[in-house]
Amino acid sequence: MSKKGREAPEPSVLDRPISRRTFLGVSAGTLAALGLGLRLPRLSLEPSLSPDGGLKPLPPVVFDREVYSLCEQCVWRCGLVAKVKDGKVYKLDGNPHHPHSNGMLCPRGQAGVATLYDPDRLLYPMIRAGERGSGKWQRVSWEQALDYVAERMLEIKEKYGPEAMIFSTTHNLLQPVFENLLKAYGSPNYGTQRSLCFNAMIVANLLTYGVQEPGRDYSAAQYIIYTGRNLLEAISNSESQALVAAIARGAKVVVLDPRFTKTAAKATEWLPIKPGTDLAFHLALIHEIIYNDLYDHAFVEAYTVGFDELKEAVRDYTPEWAATKTEIPASTIRRIAHEFALAAPHAFAHPNWRTSNFLNSFQTERAIAILNALVGNWGQPGGLQPAAGEEGAGLASLPHPPYPRVAALRLDGVPWKYPLVPLKLGVFQEIRDNILRGEPYQAKGWFIYRQNPVNALPERRKTLEAFSKLEFIVTIDIAMNDTAWFSDVVLPEASYLERYDPLTVVDGIVFIRQPAVEPLGESRSGLWIFKQLGERLGLGDYFPYEDEEDYLRQQLAPLEITLEELKERGFYRLPETAPAEAEGKPTLSWNTPSGKIELASEVLRNAGFPAVPTWEAPPEPFEGQFYLLTGKVAQHTQFATHNNRLLHERVPDNPLWIHPKAAAARGIADGDEVWVESAAGRVKTRAHVTERIRPDCVYMTPGFGHLSKGLRTAYGAGASDSDLHLTFTDPITGSQALSQTMVKVTKA
Numbered sequence: 062m063s064k065k066g067r068e069a070p071e072p073s074v075l076d077r078p079i080s081r082r083t084f085l086g087v088s089a090g091t092l093a094a095l096g097l098g099l100r101l102p103r104l105s106l107e108p109s110l111s112p113d114g115g116l117k118p119l120p121p122v123v124f125d126r127e128v129y130s131l132c133e134q135c136v137w138r139c140g141l142v143a144k145v146k147d148g149k150v151y152k153l154d155g156n157p158h159h160p161h162s163n164g165m166l167c168p169r170g171q172a173g174v175a176t177l178y179d180p181d182r183l184l185y186p187m188i189r190a191g192e193r194g195s196g197k198w199q200r201v202s203w204e205q206a207l208d209y210v211a212e213r214m215l216e217i218k219e220k221y222g223p224e225a226m227i228f229s230t231t232h233n234l235l236q237p238v239f240e241n242l243l244k245a246y247g248s249p250n251y252g253t254q255r256s257l258c259f260n261a262m263i264v265a266n267l268l269t270y271g272v273q274e275p276g277r278d279y280s281a282a283q284y285i286i287y288t289g290r291n292l293l294e295a296i297s298n299s300e301s302q303a304l305v306a307a308i309a310r311g312a313k314v315v316v317l318d319p320r321f322t323k324t325a326a327k328a329t330e331w332l333p334i335k336p337g338t339d340l341a342f343h344l345a346l347i348h349e350i351i352y353n354d355l356y357d358h359a360f361v362e363a364y365t366v367g368f369d370e371l372k373e374a375v376r377d378y379t380p381e382w383a384a385t386k387t388e389i390p391a392s393t394i395r396r397i398a399h400e401f402a403l404a405a406p407h408a409f410a411h412p413n414w415r416t417s418n419f420l421n422s423f424q425t426e427r428a429i430a431i432l433n434a435l436v437g438n439w440g441q442p443g444g445l446q447p448a449a450g451e452e453g454a455g456l457a458s459l460p461h462p463p464y465p466r467v468a469a470l471r472l473d474g475v476p477w478k479y480p481l482v483p484l485k486l487g488v489f490q491e492i493r494d495n496i497l498r499g500e501p502y503q504a505k506g507w508f509i510y511r512q513n514p515v516n517a518l519p520e521r522r523k524t525l526e527a528f529s530k531l532e533f534i535v536t537i538d539i540a541m542n543d544t545a546w547f548s549d550v551v552l553p554e555a556s557y558l559e560r561y562d563p564l565t566v567v568d569g570i571v572f573i574r575q576p577a578v579e580p581l582g583e584s585r586s587g588l589w590i591f592k593q594l595g596e597r598l599g600l601g602d603y604f605p606y607e608d609e610e611d612y613l614r615q616q617l618a619p620l621e622i623t624l625e626e627l628k629e630r631g632f633y634r635l636p637e638t639a640p641a642e643a644e645g646k647p648t649l650s651w652n653t654p655s656g657k658i659e660l661a662s663e664v665l666r667n668a669g670f671p672a673v674p675t676w677e678a679p680p681e682p683f684e685g686q687f688y689l690l691t692g693k694v695a696q697h698t699q700f701a702t703h704n705n706r707l708l709h710e711r712v713p714d715n716p717l718w719i720h721p722k723a724a725a726a727r728g729i730a731d732g733d734e735v736w737v738e739s740a741a742g743r744v745k746t747r748a749h750v751t752e753r754i755r756p757d758c759v760y761m762t763p764g765f766g767h768l769s770k771g772l773r774t775a776y777g778a779g780a781s782d783s784d785l786h787l788t789f790t791d792p793i794t795g796s797q798a799l800s801q802t803m804v805k806v807t808k809a
């Protein structure tokens with residue numbers, strides 16, 4: 062897509078130049094207090110000076126409409142209220158009725174207007190008209206694009222079988238419809254990107270508690286331990302609010318992180334732990350709690366299995382032993398064990414998402430889950446809670462014919478290579494590597510929806526090489542991300558402020574994503590795209606809805622509310638269905654083979670892995686190398702927000718954090734250009750010399766260094782961590798161990 066040939070998008074509220082001076086500060090509450098707030102333009106009203114030099118009061122802005130919907134700037138899905146005037150969205154606020162936002166949006170959520178009116182939005186379907194990645198595209202009609210995609214998918218199915226087509230997407234409200242398409246088509250190959258994020262956490266909790274991720278009660282928590290979780294910059298909105306409130310209430314917060322993050326800055330205690338040794342830290346906490354008789358005897362005896370085996374296994378994991386691994390003094394580890402046990406059950410060790418992100422992270426997650434069980438905090442005020450997350454209970458599912466039987470092996474190795482990885486999680490990086498190997502068969506096509514494997518997967522060079530083995534790649538997105546740039550067809554989806562998605566239920570309340578404004582250009586909703594495609598693939602019966610509103614009406618059929626009422630009100634509370642939990646009495650039984658919390662897991666033992674957590678030493682950098690750390694900033698989400706002009710202005714690139722001693726040893730001053738080099742590749746960026754990181758680590762914010770010239774704001778900004786990361790896959794959970802990549806740094 063050449064800049065020259067691109068049609069100008071509709072005039073936007075952001076057409077005028079943006080600078081901080083023209084912003085009106087609107088960041089709200091606790092996040093603003095953390096300095097994470099973002100300023101957004103406010104119509105055309107410019108503050109001006111009154112004769113006494115003060116700001117003249119501005120007249121109130123009257124919007125035409127307020128529309129209840131859901132944010133999609135990250136996967137947390139906060140409720141929002143879009144303020145609309147003259148057919149345009151001018152402002153986004155948090156929906157006070159939604160438990161994920163509680164009336165507040167984070168910086169990324171507030172900047173959603175700039176995603177909607179991004180001048181680089183995809184506005185019409187396009188088919189590649191040159192080499193992949195050449196940027197040469199031909200604009201086509203939806204009819205032509207959909208016919209072409211269906212024709213190629215049918216051709217692949219006929220010649221190679223449905224398994225030759227890979228389908229991948231990330232966490233989103235349309236996932237059930239996407240899964241419906243891949244199952245109806247008959248492919249086993251489903252790629253989520255969970256293995257790049259929290260497979261280890263989920264598998265550990267499934268094996269220990271039988272739940273994917275236990276909830277946390279911050280309201281009464283007196284002691285919280287985070288392991289590599291930078292919640293205040295990763296911003297899970299409501300949970301970040303809960304943490305800030307807990308800190309204000311006086312809860313003690315311990316953060317283990319080799320980097321002084323904003324979460325560490327707000328904590329009571331920051332422990333700059335040596336990377337990959339958080340397992341040793343938690344094993345020592347378990348040792349100290351067991352061997353000093355600090356555990357909850359009644360709870361452990363009644364509700365757990367495997368205590369004796371655990372006790373024996375951690376016999377030698379003393380705080381003194383852990384100090385030699387973690388570089389945290391034994392006295393500190395011992396004190397924290399005692400403080401945690403004393404605060405229990407109003408205390409929890411957070412399950413985190415990635416911990417330190419090494420191959421031993423599954424064992425770390427198991428140790429954390431077990432630590433919580435030992436102090437009996439399950440279902441207690443301030444402890445772990447039985448369930449977290451969303452569910453769809455209460456809504457009707459749309460009917461569909463039976464799916465065809467699938468006999469082919471999955472390209473991601475689940476379960477034939479990774480028997481303990483749930484099918485819904487998969488091992489994303491293994492799909493890429495099996496495309497390259499042509500094993501257990503050669504994939505031929507890839508259907509990618511709201512996902513960006515070119516940026517997300519480690520070793521970007523390999524991902525592009527895998528693309529070259531495929532005959533056909535189609536991407537659906539709202540912008541020309543790097544994956545779309547290397548595709549054969551791109552289909553423009555309407556943004557989250559312009560479309561319906563299937564309804565969702567959070568904490569027993571139905572919420573709606575609905576259009577606040579008309580879609581720009583010819584972009585259309587995913588619900589429409591999948592139905593059109595399904596019909597062309599001869600799978601129309603699997604998409605039994607007339608249009609988007611009909612889909613939602615069918616979901617609402619069992620409930621006493623119409624779509625019109627829901628659109629107006631924005632939420633609907635389901636009738637009570639779970640009396641025990643409603644009364645605050647969690648059931649003390651677990652969905653594990655024993656029905657109890659499994660301190661020792663027979664499932665692990667039978668699969669040939671240790672039944673209780675044991676020490677596994679992580680790799681260390683060679684002389685002159687560093688651990689490469691990556692992690693979140695509050696202004697960006699993975700790889701998706703870098704072309705948002707408001708967020709780009711706040712965080713335009715990703716300098717390399719390096720400790721002053723390490724920098725001085727290499728003659729590097731703050732702001733100098735540096736080469737960062739791993740066994741996978743090398744990138745150039747500038748140095749940010751800071752004491753906020755251990756001398757043996759360097760850090761880059763991920764998601765920069767875009768290749769697509771269709772992203773005119775993000776293109777050329779920063780360097781790509783995907784060019785540096787090597788691929789390391791945990792054989793138990795399929796997790797990619799991002800922090801095991803070591804790098805050299807030299808002055809450029």
Ligand code: SF4
Nearest residue numbers: 132135138139167170
């Ligand atoms: S946490 Fe922020 S970006 Fe994510 S859904 Fe909520 S407001 Fe949007």
